Every structure is written in C-alpha cells, then in structure tokens.
Amino acid sequence: MEAFTTHTGRVVPLRRSNVDTDQIIPAHWLKKVTRDGFEDGLFEAWRKDPQFALNRPEHAGATVLVAGPDFGTGSSREHAVWALQNYGFKAVISSRFADIFRGNSLKNGLLTVVLEQPVVDAIWEIAENDPEAEVTVDLERRQVRAARPDGTELSADFELDENARWRLLNGLDDIALTLQNEADITAYEGSRPSFKPRTITA
C-alpha cells in the first residue's frame, strides 16, 4: 500500500447524500478480475450528464472528493475504492461514511476524512467559488486546511484512530503485520472446540 502523509489538491464538490457503491461503480464493472481500469466506470450513470461535477472542465484533475453524508453505503465492493483511486482521487471528505467502504478505503491508502457538515458546506462553497482553490489533507496533523475567498484560513481537525493512522503513514501491509502474531493464531487454533463447523474433513 502507498503511504499517505499529506496531500494538497483541488476539489470536486459532490453535493449528494447517500452516494451508494452502486453509483460509485455499477455492478457490470465488477466482472473485471484486476484492480485497475475502473476509472471509466466511476459514477458511470451520472457522468452522462455534462453538468455533473466530475464532467465540468474546471474540476478536471482534482484529487479530493467532497461529498454529502452517508458516502459509500450499500455493497462491500472494494472496486468502489479502486475506481476512485484509478480516477485520481487521493482523499474523500464527508460528514459520514459507510463502515465497510471506510475500512476498504483505508486499506488501500485512500484517505477518508470525516468532517462536520458545516465544514463540508464551507469547502463546497470554496470550491464552487474558485475551482482552482486547493485543500490540504494533512494526516500527520490530522487536519484539513483551505483558504476561504476572503483570504482567511479554514482549518478543521479530524479524527482517525492512531493505529489506522500509523498504518497509513507508513504504508504498512496488514497481512504481514498480522503474521507477526503467528504464534497467537496457532495457539488460538489449538483451543477451538471440536464441534465448530468444517467445510471439508481434512
């Protein structure tokens, strides 16, 4: 996984709530057996509309998606995270994320940042007022910063548990970390009751 420390980029304001993973990447894209090439499927249905935020030329190349509450609800498809990353997004900001989506994103190095809705509103206004405006997502300080049109600085702290932050900052592979506890796993396996189900009798 790629490490995430701090990122500065322009914003795509997505003024929609309850953006489910079927919207992020429709089911027919899920037939692919690789992790790349999902960028064209990102928000496929909405991209037919030239006015859709992602299609607006002034937002081309933006790397921070700022969405309404309950982003990533629905299916567990990790393809939703890959599609956002394949398209070029480095971070997503919302006032609330669905659990599985959030877990998936942090495992892939896509930073999901929870900010209060009024802060989200403020970032939307900044980006709509000036599409060139940049926001900084700073994982080391757990802070999002941007310049308001009047020149003052918007700065908001966000929470992320220390363990997830450490893994992201260092780009650590979960499986390798878990396997450091091999002895614990083996000990646990030795103590499982024999009535527990088995799929095959080996």
Place this chain on the structure above:
Amino acid sequence: MGRTLAEKVWDDHVVRRAEGEPDLLFIDLHLLHEVTSPQAFDGLRLSGRKVRRLDLTIATEDHNTPTLDIDKPIADPVSRIQLETLRKNCADFGVRLHPLGDVEQGVVHVVGPQLGLTQPGTTVVCGDSHTSTHGAFGALAFGIGTSQVEHVLATQTLPLARPRTMAITVEGELPEDVTAKDLILAIIAKIGTGGGQGYILEYRGSAIEKLSMEARMTICNMSIEAGARAGMIAPDETTFAYLQGRDHAPRGEEWDAAVEYWKTLRTDDDAVFDAEVLIDGTSLAPFVTWGTNPGQGAPLSASVPDPASYEDPSERHSAEKALEYMGLTAGQALRDIKVDTVFVGSCTNGRIEDLRSAASILDSRKVADGVRMLVVPGSVRVALQAVAEGLDKVFTAAGAEWRHAGCSMCLGMNPDQLAPGERSASTSNRNFEGRQGKGGRTHLVSPQVAAATAVLGHLASPADLSEADARTPAGAR
C-alpha cells in the same frame, strides 16, 4: 457487568488484544464467490502465500450465473472469465467449490445456512455486504472488502475495532399480513440508512422470538441497509431445530456440547446496549419503498411523500432526486403504482418459505397481462424442494417464469435486468438507481406483496386480492 450477545461472540474469538490496536479476531467460516475474490487470490499469488484454513473456506458461484440455459456456455464473455477465474483459483489453492450445475450451488448466503455451516457463536465473513444474513443464527457475520478477503485467506483472522451494540426490540404480535420483510423495511425507514452505522444490531423481543429461521434471515440480511456492521438474533430452540441433522451440523456428543455452548449465547439481563430502539410490532402494516434507498419506504396504504415535508435539506434533496428518478409524484397513492416486472428471489427472500408464501397467493390465479414475473430460487436445494412440493407448477400455471438459482435480478450482473424506465416490485434488498438494470426502477416488497402485485399489476397486498376476488366469481378467476 453482563455482556451482550455480540460481545460474548466477539470475546470468544479474540486471538490477540493489545492496547491501542484493533482486536485480532479468529474467523470460523469464510464464504467466497466469483465477484470479490479474484484480486484476493492474485494477491496471495504475488506474495507466495497459501490459504491457511481450507477446512474453514468454501466457494460458490452466484452473482454472474445465468438462470436460463445453464447447460450452455455463458454468453457474456466477461462473466464467463470471472467464473472461470474462480474455478481456476479454487483448483489452484484447493478450495471447496460448488459451481453452476452443482446441487449445492446457490446464493452464498442461502448455501451456508442450508449446509449447516452457519452456526451460533461462530464468526462468518464473506466479500459481500449481505453476510449479515448469517447473524440470524446468533453468529457474528459481516461483509468484508477484497483486501480483507485476502487477509482472511492468508491468516484466518481479521484485525477489527469493536463496534458498539444496538438493541432493536420488537414487542407484540405482528398482524397477520405483516412479514419479516415488512418489519425490517419499517425498521430501516425509522432509523435511516445511516442509523445503524458503527453498530452491531441485536433484534430481540417477543415478535422476533416467534419468527422462523427463514424470517430471521430476512431481517438480519437487511441490517446492512440500516448501515449496521452486522445484525444478530440470539439462538434458541427454533435455531437448534433448524440445524439438527444438516450436513455440517455437529452430531452425537458434539451436538450436545455445541447446544450447551449455544444456550449461553444470550444477552445477560444486566448487559447494557450503547443504543436501544423500541418497535411496537402490533402497529405494523405491509411496507414498500417508493425511493432509491431502502430507508425511503412507507406503509402500502400511504402515498408518495412530498419532499417539501422533510426538514433536513439533504433528505429533502434526496427525496426530490428519488421521485424524479422513480417517475413518481408526491401525493400519488402507493397502491396506484403500476409495475412491469415482479421479481421473487435473492438472499433476502429466495428461501423455501418465501416461495411457499408467494405460491400460496398465486395458486389458481394469473399474473396480470403485461406483467413479467420471475421466480428465482436462492439455491439449487431450494429449487429441488420447491419442485418436490409442486410450487414450480403453481408459478408456471400462473404465468410466472420459473428460473434456475442465483442472484439474478437482485443486481442484474447476469442477463436478468430491467430495461431503462421499467418498474419492478422486487423481494430483493436494494432499490438503488440502476441496481436492477440501467434506468430500472425498483420497489422493495415482501414475497406476499410481490405475488399480489403480480396478479393485480399494481402495488398491492394479499388483502387487496381477496377484495378483488370477491368482485369476481371464483370460476372466472
């Protein structure tokens, strides 16, 4: 202090606990299907890892499988490659697989319970959000992403932060025409699609205790639609009776030891939930959705709501968008909504009890002209049971199509899809935009409402049918 059911099962699976780290949990059962596993197996190959516990892993094919002509090669080349990839991965790594054509094939969440693999007090994961279904047995069951699939394949564990717990207590007798599907749709409408976020839900109370295993699975299945991590119901005699004698259920002394353990899996009287919701079961009625998320629902007797009535601006906006997409107007009676397609199936309502109740309503009736009805059993075993009971004949005599098992129109990854603008009454679990086919419009309903809707051609409950019958002489039906 006492512990909740979820906390007990959690604690029993902690492999390692350390300050400031997520708990490392052992996984008892890992279910695989073709859609979310290919990149996980690739990851194993890249890092030279094996599947740690083949005896706790099982795969089936469901999302892409056709429901017609299953003996012919799969027409869509991309679907075919995905199924072939699963077959190759299972063969390379030694994973037990039930492919299309096998008698144990079916929707992964129907297959696990019917084999007796889903048991109380186990941890169950699958790269599919509706893994919450298995919580009906008092298992801690949740959907995971592909990275986690790889993690479980390699280590049989997952590092997880402990969720909070929420009690959803349903007291009182459910009215006769109210099913588990109506109940869960009403719960989601009440707490919202984000209401369960960060929680494991425990459904309890007298109304829940009376439910069959099938009905409990319908409820737990849709926990994810309330945003919850998982849903659970404490195991009881109903659970034990369902399990006894199944292929992978314990036998003899093992059975006794298992039941003794399972009986301890109840929330202690002095346990405290982080949140509680109380539902009066007697006040419920058949429930349907009108919008594009499962929380946008209302009793069938109600009308399409007016977006202006929502105080929250984002809810108002989302209701406006939903009505536009669904082609509905505020104030329109839900019963007046005409459908083109009726779908009975999925891991929510594709089990034998669901097919029985739909068939009992279609018996000696006809699907309305111009309505297409698809009945897709959740698994091959369900299909065989239905055929043994003659249900397939009831469906075909009524003019419905009796199909082969799979996910089918629940998400339309196979050819079973809605055309743009087409409207369905569907017993599945998601009414998202385009879920059942690009531009398709979905109303989530129970199997009973689905069957009555098929007969009348508009959203309807079985009670509407008896009124219609009373106006038509029996011989003319």
